Amino acid sequence: MTALAAPPTEPPATDRRPGTPRRRRTRAGRTMHGGKLTYAILIVALLISAFPFYWTIVAASRSNADLAKVPPSLLPGPNLMRNFEAVMEEADIGKALLNSLIVSGSITVGTVLCCTLAGFAFAKLRFRGRGALLAITVGTMMIPPQLGVIPLFMLIAELQWVNQLQAVILPGLVSAFGVFFMRQYLVQSLPDELIEAARVDGASSARIFWSVVVPIARPGMAVLGMLTFMAAWNDFFWPIVALSSQEPTVQVALRQLGGGYVHDQSVIMAGTLLGTLPVLLVFGLLGRQIVGGIMQGAVKG
Secondary structure, three states: OOOOOOOOOOOOHHHOOOOOHHHHHHHHOOOOOOOHHHHHHHHHHHHHHHHHHHHHHHHHOOOHHHHOOOOOOOOOOOOHHHHHHHHHHHOOHHHHHHHHHHHHHHHHHHHHHHHHHHHHHHHHOOOOOHHHHHHHHHHHHHOOHHHHHHHHHHHHHHOOOOOOOHHHHHHHOOOHHHHHHHHHHHHHHOOHHHHHHHHHOOOOHHHHHHHHHHHHHHHHHHHHHHHHHHHHHHOOHHHHHHOOOOOOOHHHHHOOOOOOOOOOHHHHHHHHHHHHHHHHHHHHHHHHHHHHHHHHHHOOO
């Protein structure tokens, strides 16, 4: 009898020719490293982006005479605390920081919650007129906000809210951009199968929102929260219309600095530095969630 021929064996992974699936998987799994030119460009971009903030620190720690020198000094000086004291004397910056924290925090919490709810409804719920309502919401972004200042001021005057913080908080609790942003984020990140499984388990829409939607939408909510906080903190136009110098926000209080025939730029920079620190603190607390939300929206897999 003739012996049966042995079946051909698969060559080991090390013997595979370049271009085989396993070799391609190995290449795809490798970590990509940038070259020296890439790192050089990133370093230059970082220095250019960080220089304005560094110059704010330098100017806030110098005197007005030092800033007038040519060329100016690029190293921090000894007058930082003295300029901070001048800021406290010229403007009620402590009360302004508290008011801005209340206004920005309230607007951020309200915007994140309301826009996430509306985004979930537009993304995953089926109801009559959904497309038309979404189009109207997005269309409001094309209207300049300056057109609504006069009727909005007439409204808060009728409600007797002039020079009160709620006059600044309530108009900013919902934004069309936030609704559209969260709608787009949930369309990509929230599978329909999770909602269907929760419906089968008997969960209501409110339970689905808190137990399913919010954990998945947390990175997007962090991004929206950061953008909203920065916009509310830096807003100047509407607070100066609705509030007076007795109830200022930070941006309104900074307008009172550096008075006189010659503006004291060092004091103005010291006040600007005080007004910038809370934004940096919020970014430090939400930085990981913000980066995760941006990357999750950029990489789809």
